[in-house]
Amino acid sequence: xxxxxxxxxxxxxxxxxxxxxxxxxxxxxxxxxxxxxxxxxxxxxxxxxxxxxxxxxxxxxxxxxxxxxxxxxxxxxxxxxxxxxxxxxxxxxxxxxxxxxxxxxxxxxxxxxxxxxxxxxxxxxxxxxxxxxxxxxxxxxxxxxxxxxxxxxxxxxxxxxxxxxxxxxxxxxxxxxxxxxxxxxxxxxxxxxxxxxxxxxxxxxxxxxxxxxxxxxxxxxxxxxxxxxxxxxxxxxxxxxxxxxxxxxxxxxxxxxxxxxxxxxxxxxxxxxxxxxxxxxxxxxxxxxxxxxxxx
Amino acid sequence: xxxxxxxxxxxxxxxxxxxxxxxxxxxxxxxxxxxxxxxxxxxxxxxxxxxxxxxxxxxxxxxxxxxxxxxxxxxxxxxxxxxxxxxxxxxxxxxxxxxxxxxxxxxxxxxxxxxxxxxxxxxxxxxxxxxxxxxxxxxxxxxxxxxxxxxxxxxxxxxxxxxxxxxxxxxxxxxxxxxxxxxxxxxxxxxxxxxxxxxxxxxxxxxxxxxxxxxxxxxxxxxxxxxxxxxxxxxxxxxxxxxxx
Numbered sequence: 419x420x421x422x423x424x425x426x427x428x429x430x431x432x433x434x435x436x437x438x439x440x441x442x443x444x445x446x447x448x449x450x451x452x453x454x455x456x457x458x459x460x461x462x463x464x465x466x467x468x469x470x471x472x473x474x475x476x477x478x479x480x481x482x483x484x485x486x487x488x489x490x491x492x493x494x495x496x497x498x499x500x501x502x503x504x505x506x507x508x509x510x511x512x513x514x515x516x517x518x519x520x521x522x523x524x525x526x527x528x529x530x531x532x533x534x535x536x537x538x539x540x541x542x543x544x545x546x547x548x549x550x551x552x553x554x555x556x557x558x559x560x561x562x563x564x565x566x567x568x569x570x571x572x573x574x575x576x577x578x579x580x581x582x583x584x585x586x587x588x589x590x591x592x593x594x595x596x597x598x599x600x601x602x603x604x605x606x607x608x609x610x611x612x613x614x615x616x617x618x619x620x621x622x623x624x625x626x627x628x629x630x631x632x633x634x635x636x637x638x639x640x641x642x643x644x645x646x647x648x649x650x651x652x653x654x655x656x657x658x659x660x661x662x663x664x665x666x667x668x669x670x671x672x673x674x675x676x677x678x679x680x681x682x683x684x685x686x687x688x689x690x691x692x693x694x695x696x697x698x699x700x701x702x703x704x705x706x707x708x709x710x711x712x713x714x
Numbered sequence: 715x716x717x718x719x720x721x722x723x724x725x726x727x728x729x730x731x732x733x734x735x736x737x738x739x740x741x742x743x744x745x746x747x748x749x750x751x752x753x754x755x756x757x758x759x760x761x762x763x764x765x766x767x768x769x770x771x772x773x774x775x776x777x778x779x780x781x782x783x784x785x786x787x788x789x790x791x792x793x794x795x796x797x798x799x800x801x802x803x804x805x806x807x808x809x810x811x812x813x814x815x816x817x818x819x820x821x822x823x824x825x826x827x828x829x830x831x832x833x834x835x836x837x838x839x840x841x842x843x844x845x846x847x848x849x850x851x852x853x854x855x856x857x858x859x860x861x862x863x864x865x866x867x868x869x870x871x872x873x874x875x876x877x878x879x880x881x882x883x884x885x886x887x888x889x890x891x892x893x894x895x896x897x898x899x900x901x902x903x904x905x906x907x908x909x910x911x912x913x914x915x916x917x918x919x920x921x922x923x924x925x926x927x928x929x930x931x932x933x934x935x936x937x938x939x940x941x942x943x944x945x946x947x948x949x950x951x952x953x954x955x956x957x958x959x
Contacts, residue, residue: 586816593813596802599764602784603794605817605865609783 424558425679431564433671434571438626439648440663442619448595448658449615455523457623458641459530464490464624465636469545479547483628487621494620495613534638542635567629574625650694656707715740715900721770723760730756732924743901745915747908753924754904758871762794763787789817791868799854803847807838810846814864831860834890852883869900876907888914912936
């Protein structure tokens with residue numbers, strides 16, 4: 419029983435990180451109608467920024483987290499403004515221009531990885547943070563990192579919720595995600611909102627990176643796997659749905675952890691994709707997704 | 715109030731407007747007519763900023779507005795109500811109206827406008843907590859016009875307010891448009907329902923092949939043979955040939 423609980427707790431923590439990535443992917447999808455394939459690299463840059471802030475600049479961990487989120491958010495806004503903007507202008511989604519943005523995302527992913535290689539070499543780096551003594555729950559010693567991850571992720575999600583539901587800017591973002599044309603016509607600066615959506619999504623990815631840093635090594639390749647797991651989490655929960663992203667993330671994290679513990683740890687990464695395939699076969703819109711009818 | 719000179723515009727590589735000229739004076743209702751695909755909606759979208767003009771100029775209240783973003787144009791007092799009765803379906807009727815006032819910040823004034831809009835559309839007031847996605851066609855049209863009014867514009871552009879609506883509903887909406895104008899509003903209205911549009915408007919323009927083909931006072935246009943035939947095809951001369959042969 420202790421073992422099961424242990425696996426669930428770890429899976430839940432990792433799931434929170436997947437959820438942060440999935441939230442960013444879903445936000446970008448609902449705002450820009452594109453799947454952002456470079457999102458894993460923003461997570462990776464976030465982890466590196468956090469590492470530098472913590473190790474080289476001696477900032478305390480929470481401050482390093484915030485600094486990384488702000489910096490990565492700004493980086494995301496610059497990328498959107500300089501590269502994606504001229505592609506989104508013509509449209510997204512099921513259009514030729516939408517394909518252009520997706521391919522640009524692939525290119526951006528490769529570009530960012532290589533920039534990271536140049537700045538920080540390929541060596542994986544540890545991100546040691548002293549969180550204090552492990553906590554004992556149910557007779558098992560838990561490293562505090564996992565608790566931190568859950569609490570911080572929940573805090574960020576609450577902030578996001580309040581921002582979207584209770585602020586004027588959040589209302590504008592929700593409107594833009596619904597219908598850009600009407601948003602324009604009620605006086606919303608749509609391009610600015612799109613940049614903001616991008617910035618927030620990248621900040622969330624950075625948070626995911628800084629939170630995972632202490633558990634795994636920080637390395638240039640860490641973005642690749644996290645992107646497809648975040649993507650799988652989005653699909654499981656319902657693409658474009660924010661509660662779905664959170665649910666999907668948690669489900670993928672827990673199932674993955676249980677699978678690794680009870681079935682096999684060798685193919686740990688496979689469980690996320692098996693879930694995604696099952697969901698696509700049985701209920702393609704995901705658990706909390708909205709059934710969308712394509713207009714002919 | 716609104717002056718359009720030689721406007722050229724289109725979608726992607728396809729040019730739709732080839733030098734259209736149009737003027738709307740203050741407190742007028744002007745009708746813009748024409749067959750399908752002639753450029754009526756394109757013209758409205760170019761004026762409201764959803765499309766960038768390829769050439770020509772658009773002046774509103776003495777200021778050039780061509781090339782501005784749509785939200786900037788809304789702040790200048792010019793609002794478009796699109797075809798298609800698009801609303802935010804997940805928001806309530808009242809939330810949809812309130813978001814129409816996004817460009818304004820004065821809470822008290824916005825609430826006054828809201829009550830004013832409800833006085834035009836009492837049916838909306840009754841349904842104000844209902845999710846907009848569940849409304850009927852006529853109610854959606856009223857909501858869209860109401861939302862446009864919420865930004866307190868000086869001029870409003872309506873794209874086919876009668877489309878897909880039952881005749882009784884159309885009459886209702888047109889009488890409300892008339893009231894809105896009489897309370898002090900300038901209106902540019904694209905319409906397929908030629909007769910109703912010309913009964914309501916003072917001046918009319920007919921667009922064809924991306925330019926203004928015919929224009930004139932509404933009461934003259936109603937009887938204009940050229941107009942009738944431009945919808946059906948051919949000219950007055952052709953028709954005369956037909957009837958004599």
